[in-house]
Amino acid sequence: MEHLSEKECKSAGMAVRDTLETISGKWxxxxxxxxxKGGRRRFRELVKELNISPRVLSKELQELEMHKLxxxxxxxxxxxxxxxxxxxxxxxxxxxxxxxxxxxEQHRAEILGKKNTSENGGE
Amino acid sequence: MEHLSEKECKSAGMAVRDTLETISGKWxxxxxxxxxKGGRRRFRELVKELNISPRVLSKELQELEMHKLxxxxxxxxxxxxxxxxxxxxxxxxxxxxxxxxxxxEQHRAEILGKKNTSENGGE
DNA sequence: CATGTCAGTATCCTTTTTGTAACCGGTTAC
DNA sequence: GTAACCGGTTACAAAAAGGATACTGACATG
Numbered sequence: 001m002e003h004l005s006e007k008e009c010k011s012a013g014m015a016v017r018d019t020l021e022t023i024s025g026k027w028x029x030x031x032x033x034x035x036x037k038g039g040r041r042r043f044r045e046l047v048k049e050l051n052i053s054p055r056v057l058s059k060e061l062q063e064l065e066m067h068k069l070x071x072x073x074x075x076x077x078x079x080x081x082x083x084x085x086x087x088x089x090x091x092x093x094x095x096x097x098x099x100x101x102x103x104x105e106q107h108r109a110e111i112l113g114k115k116n117t118s119e120n121g122g123e
Numbered sequence: 124m125e126h127l128s129e130k131e132c133k134s135a136g137m138a139v140r141d142t143l144e145t146i147s148g149k150w151x152x153x154x155x156x157x158x159x160k161g162g163r164r165r166f167r168e169l170v171k172e173l174n175i176s177p178r179v180l181s182k183e184l185q186e187l188e189m190h191k192l193x194x195x196x197x198x199x200x201x202x203x204x205x206x207x208x209x210x211x212x213x214x215x216x217x218x219x220x221x222x223x224x225x226x227x228e229q230h231r232a233e234i235l236g237k238k239n240t241s242e243n244g245g246e
Numbered sequence: 247c248a249t250g251t252c253a254g255t256a257t258c259c260t261t262t263t264t265g266t267a268a269c270c271g272g273t274t275a276c
Numbered sequence: 277g278t279a280a281c282c283g284g285t286t287a288c289a290a291a292a293a294g295g296a297t298a299c300t301g302a303c304a305t306g
Contacts, residue, residue: 043282043283043284044282044283054284054285055284055285055286058283077282079282079283080282080283081282081283082282082283082284
C-alpha cells in the first residue's frame with residue numbers, strides 16, 4: 001500500500017469504518033471471545049457470566065447476528081432455550097483481529113515502555 | 124492463530140481493544156486520511172476543511188498526538204501557527220488499516236450482495 | 247485603540263450509548 | 277393458582293460523545 005488517490009482514500013476509509021463499526025461497542029469483542037473460547041451460550045448464561053443487562057445483551061447480539069458473526073439457535077426444549085455462538089464466517093475476521101492484536105501489543109510497548117527510564121506514572 | 128487459551132484470550136482482547144480505541148471516534152480516521160493524502164494542516168484549516176468544531180478537533184488531535192500518530196509543530200511565524208501531520212510511526216498502523224479495509228470490502232459484499240436471489244423482505 | 251488572524255478553551259446543549267429495573271408471555275413444578 | 281425459569285422488551289436514567297458558539301490571549305494592521 002503505497003500512496004492512495006483521493007478516490008481510493010474515500011472508499012478505503014468507508015471500508016475501514018464499516019469494519020470498525022462492526023466490532024466497536026463495549027461488548028462485541030468480549031462476546032465473540034467468550035464464544036470463541038467457551039462455545040455457545042444461552043441468553044441468561046451470558047447475562048450472568050458477563051454481568052451485562054439483558055437489554056444491552058439483546059441489542060449487541062442482534063447486531064452481531066445482523067453481521068453474520070453470531071448465530072442464534074432456538075432449541076426445542078421445554079422452557080425454550082436459545083443458544084448463541086460464533087459463526088464460521090466470523091473466522092474471516094481473524095486477519096483483522098490478528099493485526100489489531102499485534103499492533104496493540106507493540107503500541108503498548110511503544111507508549112508505556114519508552115516513556116522515560118526514570119519517570120513513571122502507571123496505575 | 125489456532126485456538127487461544129483463556130489467558131491468551133484476555134491479553135489478546137486487551138490489545139485488540141487498545142487498537143480499537145486508538146482509532147475509534149468520529150474523526151480520527153478522517154484526520155489521519157486527510158493528512159495522509161494532503162499533508163500537514165493548520166488548526167483552522169482543519170476546522171474549515173472538515174467542518175469540525177474546534178472543541179472536538181482539539182480533543183481528537185490531542186488524543187492522536189498522545190498515541191504518537193500525529194505530530195504537532197508550532198511554527199515561528201507571526202500569528203503563531205501550528206501544524207499537524209501524521210508521524211512516521213503512524214505507518215505502523217498500515218497492516219491494521221489494510222486488514223480492516225479488506226474485510227470491510229468483503230463484508231459489504233457478503234451482507235449486501237447475497238441477501239437472496241428470490242426471498243426478499245426489503246423495506 | 248478597534249479590528250482581524252491564529253490556536254485553543256469554556257460553556258452550554260443534543261445525540262448516542264450504556265445501564266437499571268420492572269415487566270410480558272410462555273413453560274414447568276408445586 | 278403461585279412461584280420460578282426462560283428469552284426478551286419497555287420505560288427511564290446516567291454517562292459519554294459530539295456539536296455550536298462565544299471567548300481568551302497573543303500578535304498584527306491600520
